[in-house]
Amino acid sequence: MTTNAPVSDGNLLVRGGYVLTMDAAGDLPAGDVHVRGGEIVAVGEHLDAPGAEVIDAAGKIVAPGLVDTHWHMWNTLLRGLSDGRPEGDTPGRSGYFKTCVSLGRQFLPADTYAGTRLACAEAVDAGITTVHDWAHNIRGIEWAEAGLRALSESGLRARFSYGYETGHPNDRLMALDDLARVASAWPAYSAGGRLHLGMAWRGTGGSNPAMQVAPKLYREEIETGRGLGLPISVHACGPRHAAGQLATYASERLLGPDLQVVHLNNAWTQEISLAAAHGTPASVSPFTELQIGYGQPVTGALLAAGVPTGLSVDTTMLSGNADMFAIMKVTQGCANALAYDEFALTARDVLRLATIEGARTLGLGSVTGSLAVGKRADLIVVSPHAPNIGVLTDPARLLVTAAHPGNVELVIADGRVLKRSGALTGYDVAEVTQSARNALTSVLARA
Numbered sequence: 302m303t304t305n306a307p308v309s310d311g312n313l314l315v316r317g318g319y320v321l322t323m324d325a326a327g328d329l330p331a332g333d334v335h336v337r338g339g340e341i342v343a344v345g346e347h348l349d350a351p352g353a354e355v356i357d358a359a360g361k362i363v364a365p366g367l368v369d370t371h372w373h374m375w376n377t378l379l380r381g382l383s384d385g386r387p388e389g390d391t392p393g394r395s396g397y398f399k400t401c402v403s404l405g406r407q408f409l410p411a412d413t414y415a416g417t418r419l420a421c422a423e424a425v426d427a428g429i430t431t432v433h434d435w436a437h438n439i440r441g442i443e444w445a446e447a448g449l450r451a452l453s454e455s456g457l458r459a460r461f462s463y464g465y466e467t468g469h470p471n472d473r474l475m476a477l478d479d480l481a482r483v484a485s486a487w488p489a490y491s492a493g494g495r496l497h498l499g500m501a502w503r504g505t506g507g508s509n510p511a512m513q514v515a516p517k518l519y520r521e522e523i524e525t526g527r528g529l530g531l532p533i534s535v536h537a538c539g540p541r542h543a544a545g546q547l548a549t550y551a552s553e554r555l556l557g558p559d560l561q562v563v564h565l566n567n568a569w570t571q572e573i574s575l576a577a578a579h580g581t582p583a584s585v586s587p588f589t590e591l592q593i594g595y596g597q598p599v600t601g602a603l604l605a606a607g608v609p610t611g612l613s614v615d616t617t618m619l620s621g622n623a624d625m626f627a628i629m630k631v632t633q634g635c636a637n638a639l640a641y642d643e644f645a646l647t648a649r650d651v652l653r654l655a656t657i658e659g660a661r662t663l664g665l666g667s668v669t670g671s672l673a674v675g676k677r678a679d680l681i682v683v684s685p686h687a688p689n690i691g692v693l694t695d696p697a698r699l700l701v702t703a704a705h706p707g708n709v710e711l712v713i714a715d716g717r718v719l720k721r722s723g724a725l726t727g728y729d730v731a732e733v734t735q736s737a738r739n740a741l742t743s744v745l746a747r748a
C-alpha cells in the first residue's frame with residue numbers, strides 16, 4: 302500500500318520555540334528540535350544541524366503531536382445526522398445508535414474510505430498525529446482495506462482496531478477469519494510500521510444492548526484476538542444501567558494492559574480499582590459522554606486510582622468535531638467541577654493525557670507522545686499570533702484553555718510535514734470534502 306503523504310527530505314530543525322517536551326528534559330523556553338529520517342535526533346538549545354531545513358518557531362509553542370485513543374472514523378461521514386431526539390423527522394434517523402446502524406448498513410467500501418479520509422484530514426488539521434481508528438462498521442474485508450488505505454495515505458500514526466459491522470447480530474461470531482487474514486498479511490497494510498493492528502471487540506453486550514452475547518461466542522472472539530497477539534478495545538460502563546461490565550471482564554480474567562476499556566463513567570469504585578490493579582488502560586471521550594447522557598467523565602477518579610488514561614474523540618456524530626484542545630479543556634473543567642476544586646486537575650496534567658499518557662495507553666509510549674531523542678518525530682507548532690491567544694504566558698495552559706485547531710501552524714508526523722503555514726500539505730481539502738458529500742449523498746439515496 303502506498304502513501305500520498307508528502308515526504309520531506311527528512312532533515313528539519315524546528316528552531317527557537319517554547320518546547321514542551323513532556324519528557325525528562327522538561328520545558329525549553331527557546332529550544333530546538335532536530336528531526337532526521339523520521340526520528341527525533343536532538344532536542345536542546347542552539348543545536349547545530351548542518352544541512353537541515355530550518356523552521357523558525359520563535360515566539361511559538363512546540364509540543365508533541367496530540368494523541369487520540371478511540372475514534373470511529375468511518376462515521377465522520379454522518380457528522381450532524383444524530384439529531385438528539387428519539388425519532389427524527391427523517392425515517393431511520395434519530396439518536397446516535399439508531400442512525401449509526403441504519404445508515405451504516407448502507408456503507409460501501411468507498412464510503413468508509415471517504416469518511417475515514419475526512420476524519421484523517423481533520424486530525425492532521427487539529428494537530429492530532431496519532432489516532433486509534435475503532436472500526437466498527439467492517440462489513441467485509443474490503444471495508445477494512447478502505448479504512449486502512451485512508452489511514453495509510455494520511456501520514457498519521459494509528460492503531461486500526463478491526464471490528465464488526467454496525468448492527469452485527471448478537472448470536473453470530475465476529476468475522477474472525479477475516480481478522481486473521483488481515484493479521485497474517487499485516488506488513489502489507491502497516492505503512493512501514495506507522496499503523497498497528499488491534500481488535501475492536503463488541504464485548505459481552507454486543508450490538509443490541511437489550512441482548513447479551515453468549516459467553517461461548519464472546520470467549521471465542523477474545524481468545525482469537527489474544528491468540529493473534531492483538532491489543533483489544535471494548536466499550537464498558539457507558540450507560541448507567543451497564544455498570545458491572547468491568548466486573549464481568551475481571552471475572553473472565555480479561556483485564557490487563559492489552560485490554561483498553563472505553564467510557565468508565567458509571568463504573569463502580571471497585572471496578573476502577575480492578576482496572577488499576579491490572580494495568581487496564583481507559584479512554585475518556587468527554588464530549589460524547591456528555592452528549593449521549595452517560596453522565597460525567599470520571600477522569601479524576603481514574604487518575605486517583607492509577608488507571609492509565611488517554612483522551613478520545615470517539616465519534617464526531619456526537620462530538621461535532623475532533624478538536625483535541627477543546628477535549629482537554631472540557632476534561633479539566635469536568636474534573637474540577639466534580640471535585641469542587643479549581644486545582645483538582647491542572648492544564649499540565651490534562652496535556653499529559655493528550656500526549657504521553659495517551660500514547661502509553663496504546664502501547665506507543667516509547668514511540669511517540671513526547672519530544673525525546675530516539676522517538677519518532679510527531680510534533681506540532683502552535684502560533685499564539687491570533688486574537689484568541691495573543692500572549693505567550695503559560696504554554697500548557699494556553700494549549701488547554703485557549704488554542705483551537707486554527708492555531709496549529711505546523712504538523713509533523715513520522716518526520717513528514719503534514720501541515721505547514723496553517724495549510725494541509727497532503728490533502729486537497731476541497732476534493733476531500735466534495736467526495737465526502739458525494740459519498741453521503743449515495744449512502745442517503747440507498748437508505
Ligand SMILES: [Zn+2]
Nearest residue numbers: 371536563615
Ligand atoms: Zn466509541
